[in-house]
Amino acid sequence: MKKRISAALLAVAIAFSMTACGNNERPKEENKTASVTEEMSFETMKEEAKGTTVTFYGWGGDEKLNEWLDNTFAPAMKETYDITMERVPMDIDQVLSQLSGEIQAGEKNGSIDMIWINGENFRSAKENNMLYGPFVDKLPNFQDYVDAKSKDVTLDFAYPIEGFEAPYGKAQIVMIADTAVTPDMPKSAEDFKEFVRKYPGKVTYPALPDFTGSAFVRNIIYEICGYEQFLDMKGDKETVKAAVEPAMAYLRELNPYLWNEGKTFPDSSTTLDNMFSDGEVVLNMTYDAYGTAVKIADGAYTQTTQSFQFEKGTIGNTNFMAIAANSGNKAGAMVAINEMLSPEIQADRYDTLKVIPVLDNSKLSKEQKASFDGVDLGKGTIPQEELLSKRLPEMPAELVPIIEEIWTEEVAGK
Structure with missing residues (x-):
């Protein structure tokens, strides 16, 4: 997810967006599955x-993903299940504002079925009773192919998912x-400081609360302060501020050597990507671990472009x-989500989009494993085994906006 909405903003949305849903009611003939009983079998759902029609709301800024959803996943759903997938590109704050308005207005046949979501957005939506569930126990592919005990599946930014x-x-x-251009890629925060000094005015990161910029700052915090103390830390600003101060001091030291002397930062990861492509x-930095190969293949990056990570590791999460x-179509949404978890679809996403799969390799057949093992990740990528061996856990969702606020106060423009 590329954007977030805080709990406070969500409360405002709930209070003031009641009129936003007046024209969002879906056709009554598509309201066959507005209610799904606990006893309904998956075969009955199909x-x-x-x-x-199943609507899928989520960030629409990734054109390759959009193309895959429209031209691969949607046709598969139509052919296999006679379900029409309707992709609705929308930033998550708008999605949750629309959803809260419909719920507050008592709309039982809502316009939003599936949502691409994680982090603080999930926590806020779940705590405000805006999501249906638990439902994953009803999905055969979740039961058959997902490690249901993995923290990548049970926790979202350290927040319990509970199905x-x-x-x-x-x-x-x-x-x-x-x-x-820069053969000396930094392997640590200390190396990074020397790298910035060696290339003054040629390094920066997206301004927080950009999703990628925020993750980069949290990664610096992990490098400077360690990560264990944050995994169960409560969202008290003074406690968090004291814990992250060494990292904030480090970031302030970088500012004079950054692009525009750290007086301003790129407004988004997209802007930074364009700046990198243009030299x-x-x-550059990204959450898309294998995206470098796609950009090289497209000609956006040079053939000598390479992804790298710090030796201590980098933050990973699951969306x-x-x-x-x-x-208005819970059964259809569950059928669609179940299909997204099929080995065939996950392997195609891995091959086409270079998205790290979410399935448990030990639960796959030899033929299914072969379909994943045969994927060529392309140039400029970190081998998956090395990448995942250095995967660090996310902080609790409630700490993220606090850290973003502290960065704004203590680092931005200092």
């Missing part, structure tokens, strides 16, 4: 969902450089699919 989300894909932050800066509490 029958109930035939001929219906209200199903995994969609894994992400992990990596940094990117052109080895022909304005010599370092998820949830179902709106007032979805």
Whole structure:
């Protein structure tokens, strides 16, 4: 997910967005599955969902993902289940604002079925009773192919999922450089400081609360302060501020050597990516661990571009699919989510989009494993075994906006 909405903003949305849903009511003939009983079998869900439309709301800024959803996943759903997939590109704050408005207005046949979501957004939505669940226990592919005990599946930014989300894909932050320009890629925070000094004005990171910029700052916090203390830390600002101060001091030391002397930062990871592609800066960063190969293949990056990570590791998380509490097609949404968790679809996403799979390799057949093992990740990527061996856990969701606020106060423009 590329954008977030805080609990406070969500409360405002709930209070003031009641009029936003006046024209969002879906056709009554598609309301076959507005209610799903606990006793309904998956086979019954498939029958109930035939001929219906499932809306899938989520960030629409990834054109390759959009193309895959429209031209691979949607046709598969139509052919196999006679379900029409309707992708609705929308930033998550708008999605949750629309959803809260519909729920507050008493809309039982809501316009939103599936939601691409994680982190603070999931926590806020779940705590405000905006999501349907638990539902993953009803999905055969979740039961057959997902490690239901893995923290990547049971926790979302250290927040208990409790069956209200199903995994969609894994992400992990990596940094990117052109080895022909900067062969000396930093392996630690200390190396990074020397790197910034060696290339003054040519390094920066997205301004928080950009999702990638925020993750980079948290990774620096882990490097400087360690990560264990944050995994069960409560969201008290003074406690968090004291814990992260060494990292904030480090970031302030970087500012004079950054692009625009750290007086301003790129407004988004997309802007930074464009700056890197144009040669304005010599370092990029992304949560899309294998995206470098795609950009090299497309000609956006040079053939000598390479992803890398710190020796101590980089933060990884899982993004998820949830179902709106007032979805007009819960059965259809569950069929679609179940299909997204099939080995065939996960392998195709891995091959086409270079998204880290969410399935448990030990639960796959030899033929299924072969379909994953045969994927060529392309140039400039970190081998998956090495990448995942250095995967660090996310902080509790409640700490993230606090850290972003502290960064704004203590680092931005200092």
